[in-house]
Amino acid sequence: MGLTIALNRGRILKECLPLLKKAGIEPAEDIDSSRKLVFQSTKGNHRLVIMRGSDVPTYVEYGAADLGIVGKDTLLEYGSASGFYERLDLGIGACRLMTAAPKGVSLDKRSLTVATKFVNITRDYFERQGRQVSIIALSGALEIAPLMNLADCIVDIVDTGNTLKANGLEALEVITRISSRLIVNRASMKTRFDEVEAFIALLKAAL
Ligand code: PRP
Numbered sequence: 727m728g729l730t731i732a733l734n735r736g737r738i739l740k741e742c743l744p745l746l747k748k749a750g751i752e753p754a755e756d757i758d759s760s761r762k763l764v765f766q767s768t769k770g771n772h773r774l775v776i777m778r779g780s781d782v783p784t785y786v787e788y789g790a791a792d793l794g795i796v797g798k799d800t801l802l803e804y805g806s807a808s809g810f811y812e813r814l815d816l817g818i819g820a821c822r823l824m825t826a827a828p829k830g831v832s833l834d835k836r837s838l839t840v841a842t843k844f845v846n847i848t849r850d851y852f853e854r855q856g857r858q859v860s861i862i863a864l865s866g867a868l869e870i871a872p873l874m875n876l877a878d879c880i881v882d883i884v885d886t887g888n889t890l891k892a893n894g895l896e897a898l899e900v901i902t903r904i905s906s907r908l909i910v911n912r913a914s915m916k917t918r919f920d921e922v923e924a925f926i927a928l929l930k931a932a933l
Contacts, residue, residue, distance in 0.1 A: 728772035729914070729921055732791035734779035734800070738906050741818040742795050746774075748932035751925075783909065786810045792914035792922065798904045799823050799883060803844050811915060813926055814908035817933060821905075823847065825898045826890050827879035828872050833898070835878070841871035842881040851881070851901050869893040 731751075733739050743757065753765035753774050765774045775791060780803070782796035787809030794810070797819055801812065823844065827833055841862045842848045852859045862877055869889055871877040883904065884890060884897050908929060914922055 728767065728770045729792040729918065729925060730773045730775060730790070732775050732777055732782045732785045732794040732796075734782050734794075734796045734906070735776045736779070738779065738795065738797055738819040739776065742816070742906065745816060745818060745929070745932055749928040751928070780804075783807060783810065786909050786911050789911045789913050792911050792918060793925065794909045795906055796909060797906055798902070799844060799847070801907060801909070802847050802902070805846060808912070810909045810911050812907050813910050814929060816906045816908060816929070819904070819906035821883050821885040822897075822903055823881065823901045824884045825879055825881055825901065826869075826884070826895045827898060829894055829896045831872075831878070833879055838879065839877045840879055840881055841868055841877035843868065844881055847901065848881045869895055 733742060746752065750769055751772060752768045754768050755762070755765055757765060757776065763776050767774060775785070777785065779796050779800045782794040783801060783804040785791040786794040787807050789809070795816065838857070838859045839862060840848055840852070840859050841864050843865060845861055845863050848861055862871070864871060868880040868882045870893065871880055872895065873893060881901065887897060890897055908926065910922055
């Protein structure tokens, strides 16, 4: 049995498959046209497991997956973990985590309500600014929250900025720059050292 690799479905997966292919790791079936979630690799007998990004750190932390590819936003939101190491910045999935609000709206008011999927990052960010905010946790389509008067502003991922623009919002402050990272389970790092290092070397060469 090769290594088990947890992959963040969606945008990151799209960019990560060509990188894995370049490193010689390819799924035996076409991921896009299948409803399956677990794929064997053509070489190396690795297992590629497709899942929601927020679950990747959990699978790797508990050792259900040896490795994971996931956005830095997800890792920051997950918080400190003793079960895995962040080993490589893959440079893919590059975007920014930003505050955004309806065009022309001032955020100087005293009590600010912020809608986000990134509750922990948002709390830390405003705390560092010495600003008290109410945070409303949502799981997607954050852009509509200010339009529906649920929140004054949002904290979300911005790539091209098109989603914000299409919904009458403007990006304000960059909280942090994001890219996808390779994480490695702490125990796998010891017990499967050679295989893990060989995998990392292949990915590094493909970057
Ligand atoms: C992200 C984010 C925005 C969009 C920004 O969502 O939440 O909605 O991308 O991209 P843009 O600046 O290029 O318009 P994503 O499509 O990753 O889906 P998600 O809501 O499931 O995270």
